[in-house]
Amino acid sequence: MEKILEVNDLHVSFDTFAGEVKAVRGVNFHLNKGETLAIVGESGSGKSVTSKAVMGLIPNPPGRIKQGEIKFGDRNLAQLPEKEMQKIRGSEISMIFQDPMTSLNPTMTIGKQIMEGLIKHQNMNKSEAKERAIELLKLVGIPNAEGRVTEYPHQFSGGMRQRVVIAIALACNPRVLIADEPTTALDVTIQAQILELLNDLQEKMGTSIIFITHDLGVVANIADRVAVMYAGKIVETGTVDEIFYNPQHPYTWGLLGSMPSLDSTDEELIAIPGSPPDLLDPPKGDAFAPRNPYAMQIDTEMEPPLFKVSDTHYAATWLLHEKAPKVEPPAAIKKRMQGMAPDEPIIGAKDGGKHV
Amino acid sequence: MGRYIGGRVVSMVITFLIIASLTFFLMKLLPGTPFNNQEKLTDTQIVQLNEKYGLNDPVAVQYFSYMKNLFVGDLGVSFQQDGREVSTIIGERIGPSAYLGFQSIVLGTIVGLFLGIIAALRHNSFLDYGTMVIAVLGISIPNFVIAGLMQYWLGVKWELLPVAYWDGFAYTIMPTIAIASIVVATIARFMRTEMLEVLGQDYITTAKAKGLSSTAVVIRHTIRNASIPIITIMGPLVVALMTGTLVIEQIFVIPGLGEKFVNSIMTNDFPIIMGTTLFYSLLFIVVILLVDIMYGIIDPRIRLAGGKD
Numbered sequence: 001m002e003k004i005l006e007v008n009d010l011h012v013s014f015d016t017f018a019g020e021v022k023a024v025r026g027v028n029f030h031l032n033k034g035e036t037l038a039i040v041g042e043s044g045s046g047k048s049v050t051s052k053a054v055m056g057l058i059p060n061p062p063g064r065i066k067q068g069e070i071k072f073g074d075r076n077l078a079q080l081p082e083k084e085m086q087k088i089r090g091s092e093i094s095m096i097f098q099d100p101m102t103s104l105n106p107t108m109t110i111g112k113q114i115m116e117g118l119i120k121h122q123n124m125n126k127s128e129a130k131e132r133a134i135e136l137l138k139l140v141g142i143p144n145a146e147g148r149v150t151e152y153p154h155q156f157s158g159g160m161r162q163r164v165v166i167a168i169a170l171a172c173n174p175r176v177l178i179a180d181e182p183t184t185a186l187d188v189t190i191q192a193q194i195l196e197l198l199n200d201l202q203e204k205m206g207t208s209i210i211f212i213t214h215d216l217g218v219v220a221n222i223a224d225r226v227a228v229m230y231a232g233k234i235v236e237t238g239t240v241d242e243i244f245y246n247p248q249h250p251y252t253w254g255l256l257g258s259m260p261s262l263d264s265t266d267e268e269l270i271a272i273p274g275s276p277p278d279l280l281d282p283p284k285g286d287a288f289a290p291r292n293p294y295a296m297q298i299d300t301e302m303e304p305p306l307f308k309v310s311d312t313h314y315a316a317t318w319l320l321h322e323k324a325p326k327v328e329p330p331a332a333i334k335k336r337m338q339g340m341a342p343d344e345p346i347i348g349a350k351d352g353g354k355h356v
Numbered sequence: 357m358g359r360y361i362g363g364r365v366v367s368m369v370i371t372f373l374i375i376a377s378l379t380f381f382l383m384k385l386l387p388g389t390p391f392n393n394q395e396k397l398t399d400t401q402i403v404q405l406n407e408k409y410g411l412n413d414p415v416a417v418q419y420f421s422y423m424k425n426l427f428v429g430d431l432g433v434s435f436q437q438d439g440r441e442v443s444t445i446i447g448e449r450i451g452p453s454a455y456l457g458f459q460s461i462v463l464g465t466i467v468g469l470f471l472g473i474i475a476a477l478r479h480n481s482f483l484d485y486g487t488m489v490i491a492v493l494g495i496s497i498p499n500f501v502i503a504g505l506m507q508y509w510l511g512v513k514w515e516l517l518p519v520a521y522w523d524g525f526a527y528t529i530m531p532t533i534a535i536a537s538i539v540v541a542t543i544a545r546f547m548r549t550e551m552l553e554v555l556g557q558d559y560i561t562t563a564k565a566k567g568l569s570s571t572a573v574v575i576r577h578t579i580r581n582a583s584i585p586i587i588t589i590m591g592p593l594v595v596a597l598m599t600g601t602l603v604i605e606q607i608f609v610i611p612g613l614g615e616k617f618v619n620s621i622m623t624n625d626f627p628i629i630m631g632t633t634l635f636y637s638l639l640f641i642v643v644i645l646l647v648d649i650m651y652g653i654i655d656p657r658i659r660l661a662g663g664k665d
Binding site: 055057085086087089090091094095097098102103104106107108117120121154165168 | 557558559561562563564566569572576577580581654656657
């Protein structure tokens, strides 16, 4: 499969009065053409910072990309000058933001907001851009697009605004779309509509999507592959099936355990104890060790490397080391993993196939 | 929009009437009569004068006769100046005040906006701190101090500008700068805060994510949104300038309205007090209406709340 974007050993830090906050500490991932990669993690795990780094939108100062490369085609976005980055932003890589209520300019018609990118990147004149804007509004499912193109954001509901935001992002047919928690601020029925829309649009336009979320339920709906982030690192990565049915990292177990499901009545939600480490002074060894009931001596001394589970499945936990004791995920989580099994027979965890 | 403005005009008239009534009764509480200071008058003359100007009538009668005249646009005659029409006196005096006020507000706003925008864009830089020092000085140093310093250096020492009086453009420069200093300071501070606030908004990130240049982001997305609160302070600021030029008018010996206003209060010249107060109120009410209309033009959310267009 063709890799469209590759992030290697990315480090992003923020200089604060208290010191250097290492928000992203050596992240590696790649995005294949046409797929959806979900980056999952709790607040502060560095998932948004990673995506902002790809967009070149880390505010500097205080933020900076310390090291690493972001390969997009033959270019390294981590070192691209701002002028060059502006040409890529919005035309080749676009972004959808979390809160549609605040991510649109309140004093500009939505038509103009869509047209801006078109005029900038595709050298369209105003009337061409307007036509395309109407087309885009239709594409994202806004009724009466011709009439609504001259309306302002406050005249739209939250879900409709998010459709507008998506239209802005897709205006120039980007190759990569980064969706930073695009459904978090929406109510559940609207969430489903937006996910469906993204799925449809991906099919139509062939865009690759990086989908950032803390909601594993959403991941199951939309992603092909998943990267689980914790404390500025990717701790487990694999296909959706691998992550859901054969998770290896205790943190992934914790995430799955804390996800509510509708079909079961007797299970309780299992919270992950404690809170994420302070990235001003990241702990030695495995950052998850203090919260990990399966932590071993080595976890506090040395960082685990990524152990290979399958060609597509890697996890950074010492539990996968050959000398480690065999540990099974907690019973409740195992049960839940089974509970999440689809109606059709479980696809082998190691075949890497897409679960639809 | 038309309906919205119509509604506003009606409430403006009511406000105006309330102000006229309140001022009238408050004014009657002032100690003394307009003629107390004229020791040369005999008792009979005072009685005659009181009779002539209707000051012996009950306050209610005076009030209704004043309001009746007000409706036909008659502000009465001055007690102090040989019975000259109040409207004539205001007309004579308003010219220099309005000219100075207008010139200062235009200069002050342009410079203030510019400084505020620069300070915000170069946040936490030397330029930012420098601008804010200017702003704090502009607010904390009274404008008559600035006026005095300018008169001394620019007028007396270097003989660049006329020290005082009112005789052409050169005479307006120093008073304009003195008055504009507070406008520059106020607007620069507000604009900086608002710009920083807007620059942190999500929609600015959206605009950047579209690949717009930073200039386009600032001009198209930031300044317009940051200006909305500026318009709010512009209203009272304009009026404060129109009235607050009093000290400056005296320092530079400018025959303006502010000077007349204070004199009229000291001499109990009731018709002039009423006339100038009502004039200032009218100005204030109209400026507030203009501000609201401008709001509607800049911020579409308010346009809709006001009434369907």
